Amino acid sequence: MAQDFGVVGVAWKVTAVASLVASAHCHSEVGQGPRQTKTPLPDTFTIALAGNPNCGKSTVFNALTGSHQHVGNWPGKTVEKKEGVFKVDGREFGLVDLPGTYSLTAYSPEEVIARDYVVDEQPDAVIVVMDAANLERNLYLTVQVLELGAPAAIALNMSDVAEGRGIRIDQARLSALLGGVPVERTVGTRRQGIDKLVERVLQAPRPSTQRFRVDYGEEIETELVKLEAMTRERLQVADQFDPRWLAIKLLENEEDVVARVTKMEGGTELISAAQDSVGHLESVFGDDVDIIIADQRYSYISALTQQVVVHTKRDRTTISDRIDQVVANRALGIPVFLLMMFVVFRLVQDVSAPFLDWVDMVITGPVSHWSLSLLSAVGSPVWLKSLLVDGVIAGVGGLLAFLPGLMVLYFSMALLEDSGYMARAAFVMDRFMNVLGLHGKSFIPMILGFGCGVPAIYATRTLENERDRILTGLLVPLMSCSARLPVYVVFGLAFFGANAGKLIWTMYALGIVIAVLAGVVFSRTIFPKDKDAAFVLELPPYRLPTFKSLLTYTWDRSKGFVRKAGTIILAVTVLLWFLLNIPWGVKSQRDSLFGQVSATIAPVFEPLGLGDWEPAGALVSGFIAKEIVVSTITQIYVGADEAAVEEASTLGEDLALIVGGFGGAVVDAGKAMISIIPGVNLTTGDEGAEDTALSGALRASFTPLAAVAFVAFVLLYVPCVATLGAIRHEYGSRWAVFAAVYQLALAWGVAFAVYQGGRLMGLG
């Protein structure tokens, strides 16, 4: 039975059939066995394949053409063009793969190419390949192809995927609602249904009175009828354009269509009439006509989809949806976030402690006396030995001890970021951020700030207005970055032992609280709030990041930390050693240049319980990079302690100590990580209990209350040089200076409140 191609009303150019197929026993390349009809095949036929990106169009193309295809570029464009031939009953027919597009409006080169090919080259048929699992989206292009007046057919591709998801499509009803266009289920990867569809397309067309049209509503239809009639009367375009399609394009004011019509005889009058229609419709609807037309099209498609698609799976809730019922819940979301951060910081502490002991043992033991032995063997002067052991090894080596803990932090951040959680955090924190005069999107740079302030500052580019960008950028440095973590760990272990994790978590929470307060103050003073702009956020589905991507991120960040230790921190450590030994031969560090300058500044910190030159000097060195605070206090408190260098032993004993100690640290860290699970405790309480030289020195120099004040100061004071540079780059020098000054004042004020408040409460 011959089938029409569904959409007529246009005198479409179709080649007449020359002869009948000879035998019912012929074997065609398309289809298996004898064809169902005796309808003769055309002599020539060209089919264009249209479809959305990722609908399987290329798979269909390849299935039909095999190796008989040619790849080039569309004339004058850089867009790839694929043409090929397919055979039916020994005859070759042409196939053109149009660029994947979501529509035929002229917003992209691909859309222009696809539409112009159908209009200008007039293929004998257009097969629209649709992703059956996303019918509604794919129908937009289909509707536009049908409006063009092209003879069309539809391949409901990826039908297997759709059926797997419980999506059932009423093919017959879809065909009827689209004006009788042939519709076939296909699975391109298995070549199912393709041959049948092509055979239907090749069957001789018969003019039909059916016509596909979208009802755009009374007002628009009135203007379309007028313009359509004018088109038929005044332009000789019946062979090229469907008059109704042309009228729609003129109402949509599509530039290239208008340009074409303007060049035609009688075109100017038509354009003028179209502009009058547009003006009238805009006054009726109070909006742009092209948007009204598109809106009607989408609404039509939505209604059509509801008539032809049935979802057989009742529960369409995805795993992501179920997780979001807790994680993105407006009441539970914040507690969940805080709990996750606590777990992360607890892990950091538990992993850090055993390795800190191990590194302390290795540095003060084998590494120090190997270095001393080597330098002695080559007759090095005493000052060089001191520089190496008291300076470089103490300063840089002591900092590298935090690498395992930082790797845990980087790994955890990567997991949060790559899993899709970050978008939820922005969603959940929106109401919270409103208090600061910001919205949830500003929380994302703040989360990034937990890793490093520099990328966090640049991430503020994603905020719409300058006010939000600068305000967020001023609050980002209050999010405790990873560089401060070694300071928290050192003081936490020295003064709080197994409860060091609580100090770490408290510092992170304090940073968030201070950021909230600062945001409230700023948004009511120097950053008055604009009216709220609503926003839509895409919550991507949760995904389990690949181990490889997590390791890559962790490795990249860890490499950056080690590189920083080996460059900036090494340079500062060496400089600091010289400053601690100048004037040359000085007996006491207090009398060194560094000591004297620090002592001059120290009275500023007296009210904070930090009136000695050592903490003052350490804080000043942290201007460059926060990690340097640890290097400095290690050099000051441990580097000078010659007793920290243990007695020499044999190489074999040293290696056994190193390897055995590392193994023990790994086991202890593993036990501690597993013990974070409620109800599980593999620890004996001794892990990480060894007192390091630094811990002992700190307890001798700080009270616990002064230690907390010191750590709070480190949390809040001036951003490091790199972050200040990013602030200056993004917002200007004025804001960089402001950030430095306000944070310094804030840090002093909070540390003062901690120390003096603690004393008033009898804690210090």
Place this chain on the structure above:
Amino acid sequence: MLLRRILQELESAQGPVDLNDLSRTLGVERSALDGMISYLVDKGRLGETSAAAMVGRCKNKECSESCRGAQSCQLVTKLPRSFHLVSHDD
């Protein structure tokens, strides 16, 4: 009229709107909603503020030593897509 309903939902929203929730409210497939959102962005009714803002101004390696260039920016892949309402006065 779906496009207008999208804009109305945003105008009346008290906070951020999740695309999944919006598709359920409008009774459309999520992928179809993506198409409508893209259309509204093309028409200037919505602004998209994620990848374009980052990549357009990026000078390689300025924000991170592990930067692999603007076109493969890791920040862009991590930042969720978001769209904001553009007022007619803008």
